[in-house]
Amino acid sequence: MTVTIATPRTASAEKDKDPALIRWLIFVRDRGIFVLWAVLLIAFSIWASPYFASIDNGILIANAAALTAIFAAGIAVGIICGALDLSIPGTAALASCVCGWLITHGTPTGLAILAALALGGVVGMINGLIALRGFNPIIVTIGTLSVMSGAAAGIAGGYTISGLDSLVFMGTDRFAGLPAPVWITAALFAVLTVFLTRTRDGIRMMAVGGNAEAVRRSGIHADRYKVLGFVISGFCAALGGIVTTALVTEANPAANVSIIFNALTAVALAGVSLAGGRGSLPRVLVGALILGTISNALTIKGVSPYWATATTGLLLLGSLAVEKWVSTSVSRRLVQNASASVHTGTR
């Protein structure tokens, strides 16, 4: 039986290129946040001159953004892998108290830090294993949030654990002119970015967030990667908790839920879809930096801090609108020239 086939059209030469407009729209979607940050930096440099545009102020912004960025990394990895991890403040508080307790009870600082980080991973694994049973991850992590803040208070005896001076190398100390949290954040984002975009496990993890069923049908144990997402998220939370502790040299058992909202704002600003499967960590880092930049500039100009919050909110809503517009225009364009870009060779 024969099948008639339309003769292939010429156009194969341009198969590697999208139309210029689409490329531009994709650029806005993928790199828009970098442009936004650059615009903000230039605008603030003029508006808040001469104090804003200095190296010292830049370091200040980076340091202020570092903590938000660490927690945002945790949230972002969770969301990319398909689950919003709300237990992050609890994990942070628990890690911080465990680290503090171990240090005050004579454990070497390095070991105490490692133990607290490992604990963060274990908490993530528990979250993941529970969520795999088919429970909604948001509810599960709200539950573990309460459990862990309770446990943290239990370990600390209800009070803050103070005098943790041996942690300052992760807090206020500077290395090569940059504060320790900036180095830690940079290292964390570098490692996670490479992991998610270059390694097999990272790519599979993103794929699981996008379409777990598709990954499963490719013969991969999708569940393992879901748990891995929670583990990384728990690790980031623990790291953030330890850095917080190091900055103030005391461990506070109270879970600070507002860090989730800051982190989520940075993540959403970075265009990480809550549906999962997409997002880029460098953009999340810039999202956190934008939050820091705005509050820094407004502080320099003596504007009340609540205006900084309001501005960030408006930016967030604006970024949602742009994203929506970009994705609808892209899909409209693609439908228009879809017939021109599908080709069939001859038999």
Added chain:
Amino acid sequence: MTDNALELHGVDMHYGYVRALDGIDIAVRQGEVLGLLGDNGAGKSTLLKVMSGAHQPTNGEIRVHGAEKTFGSPADATHAGIQMVYQDLALVDAQDIATNLSLGREILRKGLLGWLGFVDHKAQRRRSTEEMEKLGVRTAAMTRPVEMLSGGQRQVVALARGATRVFNDERNGILLLDEPTAALGYEQTQQVQALVRRLADQGVACVLVTHNLPLAMAVCDRITVLNRGRKVADIPAAETENDHLVGWITGARPSMFASEEAA
């Protein structure tokens, strides 16, 4: 007998008291396109799920290249050389074409980076391009995310993913297609049809579930019709016609195997 790529004998499938499949015998040879027709609820999808390992039949045996197999999961069927192209395509939208084609069989880099699990994106793109070329299809740049493809292009990518894995085995495998043209326009349907035909010519055994009679008549070598869980027709496409098929599908035409059933 031995050139049957996939054979099912006496397959029953019961859901509680419901008989979804009743004593189905079916075989597809290498290089043959078998059309599986039937009304909604006739058991086509169930049969396809039995073939792909998603469901375990209540009774009956499955043979792949003559060897009896039991599929506990889709992974077992995949291992035996059976690939399924799902109606929902099962693609990862945010990832590009090369990543989608390579999922589960990634190429790692050489040396230390490979040991650390680093993927060789370039080699994967190269391999994907080669595979698409071997299939004779061209969609878009391998770096294009699947979400930025049209419906027809996505269907081609999903088909290619199944097809390339079928080829990867030493022996050409079996490709199961669930309504591959349901969401496509006329021209794209023609392209998918040509691709299926080309795969069969290269020795792949294809099972095609469809509602599209003209497609089935154009692309299939042999057509099997199911009605309420029973096989009512199994005939070379060249020896039948639209009206007969419609008759079998709706049940207006008596089963080809009526006498056997009575016996």
